[in-house]
Amino acid sequence: MADIKVYALSTCPYCKKAKSLLREFGVTFEAVDVDLLPKDEQNKILETVGQLADKCKPKVNPVFPVILKSKDIIIGFNETRIKKLAFMPQPSKFFFRF
Amino acid sequence: MTPPTPEKLFEILTKFAHSRGQELNNDLDHTMSIIKGILENEQRNGYRGCPCRLNSGDKQKDRDIICPCAYKDKDVEEYGSCYCGLYVSHEWNQNPDKRVTVPERRPFDKLL
Numbered sequence: 516m517a518d519i520k521v522y523a524l525s526t527c528p529y530c531k532k533a534k535s536l537l538r539e540f541g542v543t544f545e546a547v548d549v550d551l552l553p554k555d556e557q558n559k560i561l562e563t564v565g566q567l568a569d570k571c572k573p574k575v576n577p578v579f580p581v582i583l584k585s586k587d588i589i590i591g592f593n594e595t596r597i598k599k600l601a602f603m604p605q606p607s608k609f610f611f612r613f
Numbered sequence: 614m615t616p617p618t619p620e621k622l623f624e625i626l627t628k629f630a631h632s633r634g635q636e637l638n639n640d641l642d643h644t645m646s647i648i649k650g651i652l653e654n655e656q657r658n659g660y661r662g663c664p665c666r667l668n669s670g671d672k673q674k675d676r677d678i679i680c681p682c683a684y685k686d687k688d689v690e691e692y693g694s695c696y697c698g699l700y701v702s703h704e705w706n707q708n709p710d711k712r713v714t715v716p717e718r719r720p721f722d723k724l725l
Contacts, residue, residue, distance in 0.1 A: 524664065526649075526653050526654055527697070528665075530665075531646065558725070561724055565721060575716070577717075577724075579667065592714065
């Protein structure tokens with residue numbers, strides 16, 4: 516399963532730039548074009564995006580694209596942060612007990 | 614009424630922008646992508662909703678984001694560019710290194 520998820524709009528150039536950046540970095544991701552979904556699915560995603568935006572410091576208005584990688588969230592297009600997120604190591608699944 | 618081609622709409626919006634003392638973004642790829650997105654939303658929903666915002670499909674509910682959106686002039690005045698980067702100031706076009714991401718003015722609850 517891809518470790519990055521992108522909520523996007525099929526009509527938005529910033530969403531297209533975010534996806535092409537991730538491709539350029541050779542990162543696997545799952546993209547969801549929210550504007551192409553049925554209404555009830557759109558509302559579910561809007562609720563998720565709204566909650567994610569509330570967690571951001573400072574709080575931001577939820578906009579697209581929204582990029583998720585485990586606990587990291589990028590709301591809106593930000594090339595520098597997308598690059599950082601793309602090359603951030605996936606949290607290790609191995610726990611060392613001493 | 615058949616919708617205009619992206620190229621025709623580009624001409625129309627260029628004149629409109631100049632009439633308001635503004636310009637269209639001189640990154641032609643971006644501008645044409647925006648214009649195609651506007652025409653895509655018009656085809657889908659019957660109105661030219663902003664391509665960078667989720668359109669509800671309800672024209673009355675989305676009247677504030679029908680392009681040019683209700684937030685455009687304030688955004689261009691404050692940030693040199695509208696939210697989606699279509700309408701910009703002359704200074705904005707001339708100074709790529711001074712560009713900032715325009716925050717969303719539209720209240721989130723308008724989407725729900």
